[in-house]
Amino acid sequence: MTSTTLDRNEGTQGAPVPGLYNLRSTGNWNATGGIIAPGRLYRSDSPARLDAAGTAALGALGIDLIIDLRSTEEVESASYEFPGIQRTGIPVELLNPTAVLTTEQTLAALYESFIDRYGPMIITALRTIARHEQGAVLVHCTAGKDRTGIVVALALLAVGTPRAEVVRDYAATHANLRGTWTKTILESLLIDATSLPNNVMEIVNGSPAHIFEALLNCLDVKHGGVAGYLRSHDFNDDDLKALRTRLVTTTSEGTS
Template identity: 40%
Template sequence: TAPSAVDGLEVTVHHLPVFDDADPAAQATTHVGLVPVYDHIVDERGAQLVDAIRVIIAADDDDAVLVHCTAGKDRTGLVVAFALAAAGVDRDDVVADYAATAENLRGEWSDAMTAVFEQRGIELTAGMVELITESPAEVLEALLERIDREHGSISAYLLAHGLTPTELERLTAVIIDPAATAV
């Protein structure tokens, strides 16, 4: 693996692939655009989302958890959004957190990702550019609404994919700081 900023630190890495092929160029050409990618994750990878959320749940009270993927926006964005939503965080805050990612991807990172596609001779369509550089609030909002229609809630979706009620309670305890919510 490549050198890492966490080398030498006391860090446990959990490699939990959501896609069979983690190559972003391959994914972009298979599922062009955010909506098809997110639909694929929700339809086909619910158990993997639950596995990632279990890592958050398992954190000791004094530990931090960093969730990340290649860009830190799609797989990471869904894991974090689903964890926050299931823990009871206000939906507007969940969506705003997700959408803030796009600003962090501008410039050098975005240029490097588009260069990967160009080096492989892959023509960048508008859907592919969106897939690798954007995190529009309306895409996550539509996905959350779809899950609400089909499952009743994010919590129900996660429970249907293997999360237990006890784990759901622990997720809320891990994410929500009671002192911050006290009135």
């Protein structure tokens, strides 16, 4: 399968890895005390289908650690191993794959449930990013949309990336997934897209900005914001300092 990642990710640091549809770097965005350093943190859909060319392109980005947020069932159905790249699994089940096509839940409700249930896993992912001293980290789930989107967003918000930039990055995902990625996924399940109710289709490939704004508003109400949420799950000052050291550089360093 071929990728149009560069075209679809225009403006979001898209990277040319054949076989990935939702890959991008988080680099060159504003943060407290500088900018997010390019080439340190990537996000994507699952790389399990990468061929030799895609694998080589992934390695060429300097990625030597992958954080895999897929559930145990998802990993068992589509495993992978890349030479020279460590995989750390942090299993999270947003919604059982067998239930997603008939669920009456909304994407907004799933997100609120996710942050309520999986705080410890989110913290583990953030600490793994923060403590990886060399090379780049890739965070992914299946679509690189929900679990990945929330973990990466919380990392960026924690180090001071403006909310509007983080929401814009989240919303960019829909353009990457619609079309070939969605068609491939639904065909593998023998599902006709026209038969799916709107709430299910949004869960499959949607990333509306207002949904993520609602999640952040929920964090504001329940925890006093992202910082309060992370503290409530024992993400301490040392953790935050390590995350800043890992992700943030000065503007002059980031553009040299």
